[in-house]
Amino acid sequence: MGTPRGGPRGKGLTTEIVVAAALELIDEQGVGAASMRAIASRLGVEAMSLYKHVSTRDGLLDAVVEAIVAELDRDEEVRRDASDGWRDYLERLARGVRRYALAHPHAFPLVTTRPAEAPWINPPLRSLGWIESMLATLASAGFDDEQILFTYRSFNSFLLGYLLMETGARTLRDPQDGDGSLGTSDEPIPGGLTPTRTEAEQDAVAEAETVADKIDPQGDIEIADHPTIHRLAARLAEDRFDEEFDRGLQRLLDAVEARVAHP
Amino acid sequence: MGTPRGGPRGKGLTTEIVVAAALELIDEQGVGAASMRAIASRLGVEAMSLYKHVSTRDGLLDAVVEAIVAELDRDEEVRRDASDGWRDYLERLARGVRRYALAHPHAFPLVTTRPAEAPWINPPLRSLGWIESMLATLASAGFDDEQILFTYRSFNSFLLGYLLMETGARTLRDPQDGDGSLGTSDEPIPGGLTPTRTEAEQDAVAEAETVADKIDPQGDIEIADHPTIHRLAARLAEDRFDEEFDRGLQRLLDAVEARVAHP
DNA sequence: GGGTCAGGCTTACGTTGTAAGCCGCACTGG
DNA sequence: CCAGTGCGGCTTACAACGTAAGCCTGACCC
Numbered sequence: 001m002g003t004p005r006g007g008p009r010g011k012g013l014t015t016e017i018v019v020a021a022a023l024e025l026i027d028e029q030g031v032g033a034a035s036m037r038a039i040a041s042r043l044g045v046e047a048m049s050l051y052k053h054v055s056t057r058d059g060l061l062d063a064v065v066e067a068i069v070a071e072l073d074r075d076e077e078v079r080r081d082a083s084d085g086w087r088d089y090l091e092r093l094a095r096g097v098r099r100y101a102l103a104h105p106h107a108f109p110l111v112t113t114r115p116a117e118a119p120w121i122n123p124p125l126r127s128l129g130w131i132e133s134m135l136a137t138l139a140s141a142g143f144d145d146e147q148i149l150f151t152y153r154s155f156n157s158f159l160l161g162y163l164l165m166e167t168g169a170r171t172l173r174d175p176q177d178g179d180g181s182l183g184t185s186d187e188p189i190p191g192g193l194t195p196t197r198t199e200a201e202q203d204a205v206a207e208a209e210t211v212a213d214k215i216d217p218q219g220d221i222e223i224a225d226h227p228t229i230h231r232l233a234a235r236l237a238e239d240r241f242d243e244e245f246d247r248g249l250q251r252l253l254d255a256v257e258a259r260v261a262h263p
Numbered sequence: 264m265g266t267p268r269g270g271p272r273g274k275g276l277t278t279e280i281v282v283a284a285a286l287e288l289i290d291e292q293g294v295g296a297a298s299m300r301a302i303a304s305r306l307g308v309e310a311m312s313l314y315k316h317v318s319t320r321d322g323l324l325d326a327v328v329e330a331i332v333a334e335l336d337r338d339e340e341v342r343r344d345a346s347d348g349w350r351d352y353l354e355r356l357a358r359g360v361r362r363y364a365l366a367h368p369h370a371f372p373l374v375t376t377r378p379a380e381a382p383w384i385n386p387p388l389r390s391l392g393w394i395e396s397m398l399a400t401l402a403s404a405g406f407d408d409e410q411i412l413f414t415y416r417s418f419n420s421f422l423l424g425y426l427l428m429e430t431g432a433r434t435l436r437d438p439q440d441g442d443g444s445l446g447t448s449d450e451p452i453p454g455g456l457t458p459t460r461t462e463a464e465q466d467a468v469a470e471a472e473t474v475a476d477k478i479d480p481q482g483d484i485e486i487a488d489h490p491t492i493h494r495l496a497a498r499l500a501e502d503r504f505d506e507e508f509d510r511g512l513q514r515l516l517d518a519v520e521a522r523v524a525h526p
Numbered sequence: 527g528g529g530t531c532a533g534g535c536t537t538a539c540g541t542t543g544t545a546a547g548c549c550g551c552a553c554t555g556g
Numbered sequence: 557c558c559a560g561t562g563c564g565g566c567t568t569a570c571a572a573c574g575t576a577a578g579c580c581t582g583a584c585c586c
Contacts, residue, residue: 012564036543048544049565057543066474112427113372117478119432120499128474128489136491149498153428153507161424164375165416169382211329214391215380226391228398235412236383244416251518276533298573311575312534320574 013045015053019063026064026107030171034061065111069126071100086141087253090155093134094249097124097159098166105167112164124159143260151256158252166241276308278316282326289327289370293434297324328374332389334363349404350516353418356397357512360387360422361429368430375427387422406523414519421515429504 021042025034036057040047054060072078078096082089101108101124112123125131134155138148214222223230284305288297299320303310317323335341341359345352364371364387375386388394397418401411486493 035541037541046566047542048567051544052564109372109376113376113431115434115436116431117436117474118500119435121474122428122431126474128478128492132489132492135495139491145495145498148495149501149503150507152499153503154511157424157428157511158420159424160427161420161422164423164427165385165420168376168379168385171378172382173378173380211380211384211389211391226395228402229391229395232398232408232411235408236415237381238412240412240416244413248417248420255514299575300573309535310573311536314575315533 013043013049013053015063016067017043018050018053019060019067022060023064023067023104023107026110027104030106031061031110036060061110062114064107065114065126068100068104068107068111069124069130071103072096072127072130075099082137082141086138086143087257089137090134090151090253090256091249093130094155094159098163098245101163101167102170105171108163108167112160122156122160124163125156147256147260150259154252154256158248162245162248166245169241276306276312276316278326279330280306281313281316282323282330285323286327286330286367286370289373290367291369293369294324294373299323324373325377327370328377328389331363331367331370331374332387332393334366335359335390335393338362345400345404349401349406350520352400353397353414353516353519354512356388356393357418357422361426361508364426364430365433368434371426371430375423385419385423387426388419410519410523413522417515417519421511425508425511429508432504 018039021039022034025039025042036050037047039060040050050060054063072093075096078092080092101111108124111126114123116122116126121128121131125134131152135148135152138151143151214225229236281302285297285302288302288305299313300310302323303313313323317326335356338359341355343355364374371387374389379385379389384391384394388397394415398411398415401414406414492499
C-alpha cells in the first residue's frame with residue numbers, strides 16, 4: 001500500500017541497478033567474477049546491501065538472464081508487429097536473439113543452462129511474454145497446433161545450438177592456464193611430431209590425456225594423430241558465422257514452410 | 264589383504280576413480296553438489312587427497328567432461344566402422360551422443376559450456392579423436408572441404424541445441440520456496456506484445472518480475488496474459504523428444520545430402 | 527637396512543554466500 | 557512541530573568452499 005508518493009524518494013540502489021552491475025561484471029570478466037562482494041564494491045556499497053534488493057545470488061543470476069532476454073523488448077527491429085507474415089516475424093525474432101547473445105557472450109551460457117520452471121519453457125526464448133507472442137503469431141498465421149509446436153521447438157533448438165556454438169567459439173579458455181600443474185611444458189612442443197614426453201616427469205599429476213596436452217600454446221595440433229584436422233585447420237578457423245547463421249535460419253524456415261504446406 | 268599387491272604399486276585412489284565419483288555426484292545432485300570435500304567423503308578420504316590425482320577442481324570438471332564424451336569410445340553401436348556410408352556413420356554418432364547426454368542430464372550443460380582450447384573444438388564432440396574421425400570419414404566419403412566444414416558445424420549445432428533443450432526439460436528447477444522478495448516492486452509490468460514501454464529513464468536494464476511470479480507452484484500459468492500458451496499447455500507438455508530427434512536428424516542429413524549433391 | 531617417494535592426512539588461509547541485527551534518515555500522521 | 561515508522565544502508569559472524577604447505581607411513585628397490 002505504502003506507495004512512494006510526491007517527489008519520488010531519492011533512492012540509491014534499485015534491483016535494476018544491481019542487476020545491471022552484475023551483468024556488466026559478467027560481460028567483462030565472466031560469471032565467476034560476479035561475486036556479491038564484487039558487484040557491491042562496483043556500486044560503492046557493502047555486499048549485504050544487495051540483499052535488500054535481490055533475494056539470493058541465484059535469484060540475481062536469474063534476474064540477469066531475464067534482463068538479457070528482455071533486451072528483445074527494446075529491440076525495435078524485433079518489436080515491429082507481425083503484419084509482414086510469420087516468416088518475417090520469425091526471422092526478425094531470430095536475429096534479435098542472436099543480437100543479444102553476441103552482446104553478452106559470457107552470459108549466454110547462463111541463459112541456456114539455468115533451470116526453467118516448466119519443461120516447455122526453454123532458452124533462448126525464456127520469457128512467457130515472448131513465448132506467448134510467438135505461439136500466438138503462428139496461430140493467427142493459420143498454423144494448426146501441431147505445426148505451432150513443431151515450429152516452436154525447432155526454432156528454439158536451432159537458436160540454442162547455433163548461438164551456443166558461436167558464443168562458445170568466441171569465449172575460449174583463458175590461455176593463462178600455463179599454470180604449472182597441468183601443462184608444465186615450458187618448452188613448446190617441438191614442431192616435432194613425436195609426442196616424446198621426455199622428462200616432464202616432474203608433473204606429479206599424471207593426468208590422463210587431456211585435450212590440452214595435445215594442443216600447444218600456439219594452438220597447433222599434433223599432426224600425426226590428426227591429419228585431417230591438420231589439413232583443414234585453416235578452414236576450421238575461418239569465421240563464417242554470419243552467413244552460416246543466415247543459411248541455417250533459412251533452411252529452418254523452409255522446413256517449417258514445407259511442414260505447413262503438406263498435411 | 265587390504266592392500267592389493269602384485270606387479271606395480273598397489274594403489275588405492277586413481278584419477279579415474281576420482282573422476283567417476285565426481286560424475287556420480289553430479290548425476291545425482293547436480294554440479295554444485297560436487298565439491299572437493301563431498302567427492303572425497305564419498306570415497307572415504309580427505310579432500311586434500313584428491314589433489315594427488317587432479318590438479319584443481321576445474322581440471323577435475325574438465326576430466327569429467329572428457330570422461331563423458333569418452334563414453335562414445337565404449338559405445339559399440341557408434342564404434343562400428345564407417346563402411347556403411349557417411350549417413351549411417353553420422354546417424355550412429357548422433358544417437359551415441361544423445362545416449363550419453365541423456366545418461367547425464369545434469370552434467371550435459373558442463374559439456375556444452377566449458378570453454379574449449381580452440382574455436383573449432385566444440386561440443387558435443389569435444390575430443391580431437393572424434394573430430395578427426397568425423398572429418399576423415401566425410402573426406403573419404405568424397406566430401407570436399409567446404410562440404411566437410413558445413414556438415415561438421417551443422418551437425419554440432421543441431422546436437423547441441425536439441426540435446427540441451429531435451430536435457431534442460433528433464434532437469435528443472437527445484438520447486439522450493441515462492442520467494443517473492445525479488446518482487447518488491449509495486450508496479451505490475453505489462454508483458455507480452457505491444458509492450459507500450461514508456462520511455463525508460465536512463466539505460467535501466469530491465470524490469471523485475473520473474474517468470475516464477477507468473478507460474479504458481481502447480482505449474483499453472485496465468486491464463487489472462489497468455490491465452491495461447493494456456494490453450495496449448497497440454498501439447499507443450501507432451502514428450503515428443505524421441506521422434507522429434509529422429510525427424511530433426513533426418514532433416515539435417517537430408518540437407519547435407521543436398522549440399523553434397525549440388526555444387 | 528636404509529633411502530626414496532607415492533599417496534594418504536592435518537592444518538591453515540583467504541574467499542565465498544548469507545543469517546542476524548543495528549542504526550540513521552526521510553517521510554508520515556497527529 | 558514532534559513522535560513514530562520502516563526503508564535501506566552497514567557491521568558482525570559463520571559455515572562451506574578451493575587449495576597451499578607440509579607431515580607421516582609404509583611399500584618398494586638396492
